[in-house]
Amino acid sequence: MxxxxxxxxxxxxxxxxxxxxxxxxxxxxxxxxxxxxxxxxxxxxxxxxxxxxxxxxxxxxxxxxxxxxxxxxxxxxxxxxxxxxxxxxxxxxxxxxxxxxxxxxxxxxxxxxxxxxxxxxxxxxxxxxxxxxxxxxxxxxxxxxxxxxxxxxxxxxxxxxxxxxxxxxxxxxxxxxxxxxxxxxxxxxxxxxxxxxxxxxxxxxxxxxxxxxxxxxxxxxxxxxxxxxVAGFIGSPRMNFVEAEVAAQEGVHITLSGGGLKRPVVFEAEAAPMIDGKVTLGIRPDRIEIVPPGEGELTGIVRLVERLGTESHVHLSLEDGRDMTAVVRGTHPVANGETVHLRLPAPHCYLFDAEGRAVRRRLDAETEALIVNEKGKRVA
Amino acid sequence: MTIAATAPAVVQKRRSAFSRHLTAYLFISPWILGFLFFTLGPLLFSLTMSFHDWPVVGERTFVGFDNYRTMLLEDPQFWESLWITVKFAAIYVPFNIVMSFLIALMLHHATFASGFFRTAFYLPSVISGVALVTIWSWIYSREYGLLNFMLSLVGVDGPNWLGDPGLAIVAIIIASLWGFGGTMLILLTGLKAIPKELYEAATVSGVPGWAQMLFITLPMLGPMLLFTFITSIIAAFQQLTIALLMTKGGPLGSTYFFAMYIYDNAFKYFDMGYAAAGSWVMFLIVLVLSLLVMRWSSAWVYYEGEVKGGDRNA
Known part of the structure; x- marks a missing residue:
């Protein structure tokens, strides 16, 4: 070998x-x-x-x-x-x-x-x-x-x-x-x-x-x-992307607003990045939460619901015309044409600069351990 | 009661099946009629003729197998013409296939102007036999022929190609081989149909080029080679136009092919029955040869769709 x-x-x-x-x-x-x-x-x-x-x-x-x-x-x-x-x-x-x-x-x-x-x-x-x-x-x-x-x-x-x-x-x-x-x-x-x-x-x-x-x-x-x-290619259904702008930065914490966001999202980077202006926020469909009116960072209109039993794929149109997919557990009672409110949990968000390069995000200890463990197995 | 109830349904079903078949037969009727009147009819007619003394003008007499007996036992010209045809076939068939295969191989690998060369090599196959003979008669001409002119350039005094009994058949073989385009095209199509991954897999496995040719190309071309082999044999036995127009069977009967023997009996001596018997003898010879080749081919021809033994566990 x-x-x-x-x-x-x-x-x-x-x-x-x-x-x-x-x-x-x-x-x-x-x-x-x-x-x-x-x-x-x-x-x-x-x-x-x-x-x-x-x-x-x-x-x-x-x-x-x-x-x-x-x-x-x-x-x-x-x-x-x-x-x-x-x-x-x-x-x-x-x-x-x-x-x-x-x-x-x-x-x-x-x-x-x-x-x-x-x-x-x-x-x-x-x-x-x-x-x-x-x-x-x-x-x-x-x-x-x-x-x-x-x-x-x-x-x-x-x-x-x-x-x-x-x-x-x-x-x-x-x-x-x-x-x-x-x-x-x-x-x-x-x-x-x-x-x-x-x-x-x-x-x-x-x-x-x-x-x-x-x-x-x-x-x-x-x-x-x-x-x-890579973010869009890996993962199924593919990651959702939302246009946003850097509103403020404090060390590793970057506050994002604008675009379709109704409330700011605070992204935590691995190390303090040099980032400014227009950015793209990414979130995987299974991390989006459907929340009651008045909550959440985005609103969208339900176009299609695919109920697969253990989960449902909710295809949405955002206010800016972009499409988004949310994967929710079980058979969620959401219906076509309904307006829903969506939360983008900050720890599960991804951030990309204007050139499409990712800002490395801080991962929770459990995920970090998983990646290290996987690398360790490869070396072994 | 059940029978009474289902009987009309059965009749209906049969009727619909009949009308469905009738439609199908009506669709293929032009071919069926053409086959009956222009192929099967003349075939049976010629078979009948072969059992008769059948002059073009005059009384027809039933003679049983006399025509066949005379031909096989008393007519030396039959055996001579057959022998000339067999000699011709023995040289023409392998040369036609080998040359077609080599040219097809070159065209298959050609990266430059392959379309032009493909057309150029195929062109002789589409010109008429008479035009072909005219061209080759000029090439072979002793005094002003192209071949002897080219030989003279290198100091060789060219022979009388069509006048020498030993060379005339060679000249006819060469002229016949000029029409190899059809065979070449079939083999070229076969070569193009071989998946290139087979060669790549062999290359990665360290199989040398000659072995790829021997163990991949030739077996994969098997059905095409068999087809061209049989059609070449048939073409060789039917050789008439070139010999008739170029040498008229001469010199000294050295190019008097079997087909010409049949032709002369029919249209020179007007002995239609005898000529028909000759045609049937030719048919039987070609049939036997084809069957022998087919039987032999089962050892080297592989068909993708054929399943012999074992189960297909798809």
């Missing part, structure tokens, strides 16, 4: 710059997800690491070896493709052993690796079958098996679960996590599904328009997003 270091990686297709100088440091044995919307460059970054893309600049080091210009086959990596890329005319055993046999590996060793991978992935009874005789989940296992038999230093997985149905995706997610724990290998996993990224990863790289927006643990991204993009 090995660590991987990416320095100033650049890649374009014609005039389109897809990767704009990526820097990453991934530790040995870490499970890292590349997360971002379509077109953010996450697959291109993975393919660049695999050696399937010619780079415009930058360097990639695997362990202490510079692999920037090393052909794909000699990078000591294995890749799992989104559509599995199984050879349809070969049976499962042949699919697993194909690359090994052509690299001059001895028959005994090939058999040992194939049997071992089949054992780990519980596909022993499928070895004689052709891919077309397998279900989606079984094909996925074979694709992962083909990576395992190579015993690589680095596993690259390109949206490996996106072709599976929702139920199977959850099962395979759990299996992948178990596989990572068992192999202890360094894995890089590309996904646009934040649930996959949050549940599987030690750390997540959030990519936006070819740049690293934030690189941190899942809880760090959730509780301390670095910018508006």
């Amino acid at each position: 090995a660590s991987i270091r990416i320095e100033n990686l650049r890649k374009g297709f014609g005039a389109l710059e897809v990767l704009k100088g990526i820097d990453l440091d991934i530790a040995d044995g870490e499970f890292v997800c590349f997360l971002g919307p379509s077109g953010c460059g996450k697959s291109t970054l993975l393919r660049s690491i695999a050696g399937l893309e010619e780079l415009d600049g930058g360097a990639i080091r695997l362990g202490d070896r510079d692999i920037t210009h090393v052909p794909s086959a000699r990078r000591d990596i294995a890749m799992v493709f989104q559509n599995y890329a199984l050879y349809p005319h070969m049976n499962v055993r042949k699919n697993l052993s194909f690359g090994l046999a052509l690299n001059g590996m001895k028959r005994d060793e090939i058999d040992r690796r194939v049997e071992s991978a089949a054992d780990i992935l519980r596909i022993k009874e499928l070895l004689a079958r052709k891919p077309r005789q397998l279900s989606g989940g079984q094909r996925q296992r074979v694709a992962i098996g083909r990576a395992i038999v190579r015993e690589p230093k680095l596993f690259l997985l390109d949206e490996p679960l996106s072709n599976l149905d929702a139920g199977l995706r959850v099962t395979m997610r759990v299996e992948l996590a178990a596989l990572h724990a068992r192999l202890g290998a360094t894995m890089i996993y590309v996904t646009h599904d934040q649930v996959e990224a949050m549940t599987l990863s030690d750390r997540v790289v959030v990519l936006d328009k070819g740049e690293v927006s934030q690189f941190g643990t899942p809880l760090e991204l959730f509780y301390q997003p670095a910018n508006l993009f």
Whole structure:
């Protein structure tokens, strides 16, 4: 196994710059997800690491070896493709052993690796079958098996679960996590599904328009997003944003007013920031409280209520025309067209400057402990 | 009572099924009529002819298998023309497929002007046989032909391509191969349909290029290769236009193909029954060859939709 270091990686297709100088440091044995919307460059970054893309600049080091210009086959990596890329005319055993046999590996060793991978992935009874005789989940296992038999230093997985149905995706997610724990290998996993990224990863790289927006643990991204993009991308339903202005600042306490706010909100920063003028206030839907008339910082008109049983999603229009979503426990009696009053509890608010950069907020001791604990696990 | 009540419903159902089928048959009737009158009809007619002594003018006499017996046992020209056709097919078929495959491969990987080259390579396939013969007759001409002119540039005195019994068939093979565009296009389409992830997965696994070609490209092209193999065999056995117009079967009968033998019997000697028997013999030979190729292909052709043994656990 090995660590991987990416320095100033650049890649374009014609005039389109897809990767704009990526820097990453991934530790040995870490499970890292590349997360971002379509077109953010996450697959291109993975393919660049695999050696399937010619780079415009930058360097990639695997362990202490510079692999920037090393052909794909000699990078000591294995890749799992989104559509599995199984050879349809070969049976499962042949699919697993194909690359090994052509690299001059001895028959005994090939058999040992194939049997071992089949054992780990519980596909022993499928070895004689052709891919077309397998279900989606079984094909996925074979694709992962083909990576395992190579015993690589680095596993690259390109949206490996996106072709599976929702139920199977959850099962395979759990299996992948178990596989990572068992192999202890360094894995890089590309996904646009934040649930996959949050549940599987030690750390997540959030990519936006070819740049690293934030690189941190899942809880760090959730509780301390670095910018508006990450704040809006992580969390479902997505975070609500309200325009506001800095009315006063006293040390770490920033008083916000204006915009749609009927009462000021006092935001507590981690350290006294230099901030002024127009800002954006963020709050996650499940932190908004519906309060009696005369209370709260905002009012909105209910447009739609989605009752999911344990919670209800209340879609609102604010006075300034912005949309907002509130998640309330149970089946709240609120009705369409009703005007509701909303409280934004200050400890759960996020603050972003005019450029969209986050002001690090003071977290409560419990959350802080959670993040530290998560980081500690990763290091361990 | 139940039966009485349901009987009209059953009749109604049958009627609606009939009218539904009738509509479907009416929709495909132009094809059915065309097939009956222009394919199946002439086919059966020619089969009947083959059992007759059938001059164009005069009395038709039923002769049973006489035409076939005479052809197979007493007519050396039948065996000679068949042998020439088999020789032609044995060279033309593999060359046609290999050349089409190589050009398709180049076009598949071409990044520059691939559209232009695709059109250029396909163009000979759309020109008429007569035009093709005119062009190649000029190329092969001993005195003012392009081929001999080019050979003269390097100091070689070009041979008489169409006048030499050993070279004439080679000349016809080359001219026939010029129309490889159709085969090339089929294989190019097949190449484009192979998912590039298969090659990427192989590349990452350290599978060398030659092995990717041998173990991925060729098996994935299997159905297309089989199709072009069979159609090439059929085309080779039907070879007529080029030989008829370019060499008229000569020199010394060296390009007297089986199709020309049938043609001469029909339109030179006006022995329609004998010619029809020749056509049926050709049909049977092509059929047997195709069946043999099909049987052999099960060892190397893979079909994505086919499931043999095992369960499909989708």
